[in-house]
Amino acid sequence: MLYEFFSHEKFYVWRLEPDQLIHYTGVVMLDTFCIYPLTAFLYLTRFPEVEWKAAVHIAKWVLIYIGVEWVGYRLGYITYSRGWNCWWSLFLMYTCF
Template structure:
């Protein structure tokens, strides 16, 4: 039930406050997000090591992951990028708000048993992940090639830190 509430809540907020008239501008960033989300799932499956996994799924794990990847996060990307401050002075606070909200939602999910962490993943890693994810989404929107290159480095970093043996 938790995941259904989060997904529907994200959609409702995005419809109410997002800049849907600009969705085509954000489409490459949707694809960027989906690519790396699916890549994580693939690596987790091949490496038989999931750092986090949804529990108490909405219908099934496949449906929950699919709804998050292809419905919830595109809605959140529209909300995040569509309301991104034009003035440099408000940007840090904007990032802090988004990172904090995401971490709070993850903490609630963890406490309710809607997500579980494994293999050394923790709330500290969640903070780091969101603190890099939101700037990377913005960077991808503005300079996609640089964001893709940096994302590959982040993937390699996570593979090394969490001791994935894929080769």
């Protein structure tokens, strides 16, 4: 949500694109208030306590998010600008964990 607040229309590096059914604000709200909280809930409720299992769990979810982003990009639901691409998203996800 903070990314949308600070980068909306002016400084964005990636943008969720609307389609015929949902306009831009609806897409952002669906993503922010439904998709992210639900996947965060699934991620956290299944987080293992054993360190090596936690590393596998993190890697699995990073790959899931990157896969969804790549499919969204290929289908035209995500656009990049200012040199951003899926590799930068992967790098950012791994450094944040």
